Amino acid sequence: MTATIDTQTTPPTTHPGILAWVTEVAELTQPASIHWCTGSDEEWAQLTASLEATGTFTRLNPEVMPNSFHAASDPTDVARVEDRTYICSVDERDAGPTNNWMDPEKMKELMRGLYAGCMQGRTMYVIPFVMGHLDAEHPMFGIEITDSAYVTVSMRVMARMGTDVLRRIEELEAAGDDPQWVPALHSVGMPLEPGQADVAWPCNDTKYIVQFPEERMIWSFGSGYGGNALLGKKCYALRIASVMARDEGWLAEHMLILKLTSPQGVTKYVAAAFPSACGKTNLAMLKPTIPGWKVEAIGDDIAWMRIGEDGRLWAVNPEFGFFGVAPGTNEHTNPHAMETIRKGNSVFTNVALTPDGNVWWEGLENTPAEATSWKGERWTPELAEETGELSSHANSRYCTPIKQCSILADEYDDPRGVPIDAILFGGRRKTTIPLVTEARDWNHGTFMGATLSSETTAAAVGAVGVVRRDPMAMLPFIGYNAGDYFGHWVGIGKDNDAAKLPKIFYVNWFRRGDDGGFLWPGFGENSRVLKWVIERIDGQAAAVETPIGHVPAPGSLDIDGLDLTEDELAKALAVDVEEWKAELPQIEEWFEKFGDDLPAVLWSELDTLKARLGA
């Protein structure tokens, strides 16, 4: 089967800046053809057919998963590559102690060498996209150039893209505005000789994921996977946008956004920052187990938040799809995600393929008698028992349109966003961190965020299960000096009316008991924690003051109908002074990294914590 993509000799825009950039990139990378993406259904059909032809995609059984595809990556290209990710600010100081840095001119020279001729034999796709709404006051445009049809198809799910975006840029330009757009260049880094057959997952051992913050520009090379390659997501909406947000007084955060309605019909909006693979998507689509409560999703990964005219913090989700962790997702843990996926129009990467043309992963119901693993090998439950071989990579993903989510809140389509009542910070910690703690005030909440810690996961290449500081769940995504970033958070508190800002909480669904099991059942039961949070904000729920903040008073967290005793709950909520004393040197060491760039108020928060712990 062969399939070709329509390529144009006449570009569909006369915008001089865009044309000049596309021409420059084409001259450098030398693609066989150029395709300007329209975002149409026909284009999707052509692209997915061409991906089937190269063996990248296997079409799933339309009876079970319509218009959906399975892909398996190269086994070396399965997650974000943090050690290959750079913030190339002009001044090294501006990248701070948490980012890799290289002089921008040196990096450009190095990467121009890699990009030279790198698209030979391939189609170059030009993807006009917008993060957030096309009709926002200042639409946040981007243009991704990529030589990957897989990336192009995934971008169509994850971002609003296509001809409409070009038209809007031209329209604003004609009206005398100067619409900015982020140039985002991506190549898998595997040119094809004439006649050379393609592989299912082209990539290169040499990888660079580079942000140039001053120029608001992204260059990515060598990887086709997720956050490395879908440049609107982590690279733009977090790394570049965090720099824009610093300069313009807003926040670009690694947060889900949800709408919570109580049995009395009172509505609240919650944003929550957890590191990658620590529960954002699950919480965003949570199905409450407590009667009468309702959760609607607005976003599962990224929140852009601005202070509104009313002094409140308003959040939008700039994305258009879900890029969710597959393993562990099932009818019990995330029924809404399952329902969203079943509507089809999705791409599944690095999960298992079943003989009846469906997908499967660890933790999903109906374990198949046999399947083809993400590595393309025969997999059976019996073999797995023997060898421990997983059918799906731990960071395997579903990529699904957000509009298919039946519990998507109407406010998702409002470019003004929603006013946030509570911000939760959370991580994955076996010990020390209670189920929920309320911050005393904004600065204390900023301290909680700045000292957030979590065990590493498969979402990034490297060791799994190692505790590290992951401030505001943004460690891999802060596009500038993290000391300045903390200062920016402190500044939001200082410059605004504290009474109108969200209240800040710290949660941990992952604390374990002596038997190694989770102390808290999690998932839908997390609605009980959300309920306590809302009742705190409304002055209804009781709390006890501890050295680290306010935790639920006995009886104030609703465990009605839950198979959990007050004693077990007490373990999940416990503040162990000795454990916290052991945490202090780690926090101190973390803060010392930032030298004079760390806001003084964070040192005084640490002093307060020490004094309260009697340390």
Ligand code: GDP
């Ligand atoms: P995200 O990357 O932050 O969006 O994380 P996900 O929501 O995709 O979840 C990552 C992993 O954590 C999945 O394997 C989930 O099953 C698991 N997880 C999510 N929420 C909970 C929870 O409340 N308790 C427990 N024990 N695991 C959870």
Ligand code: PGA
């Ligand atoms: P996430 O990130 O785990 O936060 O969804 C995905 C990625 O960056 O590839």
Ligand code: MN
């Ligand atoms: Mn997620």
